[in-house]
Amino acid sequence: MQLLTVKSYAKLNIGLKVLDTLPDGYHTIWTIMHEIDLHDLISIKKNKINKIQFESYGNISVPTDSSNLCVKAAELFFDFCNINDIGIDIKLHKKIPIGAGLGGGSSNAANILLSLNNMYEANISNSNLCNLAFNLGCDVPFFINGGVQIAEGKGEKLSRINFDLRDYFILLVCPNFSVSTKWAYSFFKNNLPKNFNRPKFRTFQNNIDWSLFENDFEEVIKTTYPEVTEIRETLEDSGALFISLSGSGSTMFGIFNDFSKANLAQQTLKPYFCHIVKPIIKK
Numbered sequence: 001m002q003l004l005t006v007k008s009y010a011k012l013n014i015g016l017k018v019l020d021t022l023p024d025g026y027h028t029i030w031t032i033m034h035e036i037d038l039h040d041l042i043s044i045k046k047n048k049i050n051k052i053q054f055e056s057y058g059n060i061s062v063p064t065d066s067s068n069l070c071v072k073a074a075e076l077f078f079d080f081c082n083i084n085d086i087g088i089d090i091k092l093h094k095k096i097p098i099g100a101g102l103g104g105g106s107s108n109a110a111n112i113l114l115s116l117n118n119m120y121e122a123n124i125s126n127s128n129l130c131n132l133a134f135n136l137g138c139d140v141p142f143f144i145n146g147g148v149q150i151a152e153g154k155g156e157k158l159s160r161i162n163f164d165l166r167d168y169f170i171l172l173v174c175p176n177f178s179v180s181t182k183w184a185y186s187f188f189k190n191n192l193p194k195n196f197n198r199p200k201f202r203t204f205q206n207n208i209d210w211s212l213f214e215n216d217f218e219e220v221i222k223t224t225y226p227e228v229t230e231i232r233e234t235l236e237d238s239g240a241l242f243i244s245l246s247g248s249g250s251t252m253f254g255i256f257n258d259f260s261k262a263n264l265a266q267q268t269l270k271p272y273f274c275h276i277v278k279p280i281i282k283k
Contacts, residue, residue, distance in 0.1 A: 032148065073108075074088060172246075
């Protein structure tokens with residue numbers, strides 16, 4: 001049986017603006033999503049029992065029933081392609097923290113769609129895979145093409161952007177709590193910005209103006225979890241060029257132009273899960 005193993009990368013949000021509230025209760029957003037080299041490993045192999053079998057291993061436990069996005073993605077793919085031979089074994093080595101704003105579950109789902117499209121030679125275009133992925137979650141379409149993209153609408157309106165961070169080092173700091181995205185969005189009911197100047201964010205010169213970027217969720221999260229402010233202060237003292245929350249949290253990250261500074265900050269923040277990562281750049 002053919003065994004396919006893929007890396008399922010995490011992402012960061014470089015700035016995140018929460019805009020209008022939609023009739024269905026969702027919000028429109030603007031953000032830059034950037035893949036990073038922290039990743040889960042997914043292995044897929046066909047089996048002969050015509051069932052989707054899923055297991056996860058590693059230090060991070062996830063549901064292994066039909067509620068897992070890997071299983072949901074596989075079921076969606078087989079249903080969309082009208083495939084009756086659905087016998088596959090999926091093994092997930094989970095390394096990306098859950099509820100951390102790093103998109104691990106969404107990345108897993110997208111990589112299942114991509115892998116099955118390859119394994120079953122379904123020849124679904126990436127554009128159509130993005131449309132399919134949106135049924136699994138607002139962040140899932142981003143991971144079909146990955147790299148660096150502006151995400152608008154609910155997160156499904158994606159466009160490539162020239163935003164090169166390859167010379168930087170990024171320190172992830174994950175506190176010992178997770179954040180429910182639904183809970184975080186519940187705070188955005190009034191006082192949403194009526195105007196947002198999107199065009200100025202679409203072109204970047206060699207020198208990035210970090211002051212342009214902020215994550216609207218950080219103000220929300222820090223009122224409940226003061227650790228976020230403490231982490232920010234430590235990263236500031238360590239010389240980070242830019243500090244932010246990723247997604248709706250709970251991960252804070254600092255961007256450094258010097259590895260030694262990032263490494264020193266990591267040692268200072270040792271009580272937390274800390275990881276120095278590099279950005280993923282795709283052509």
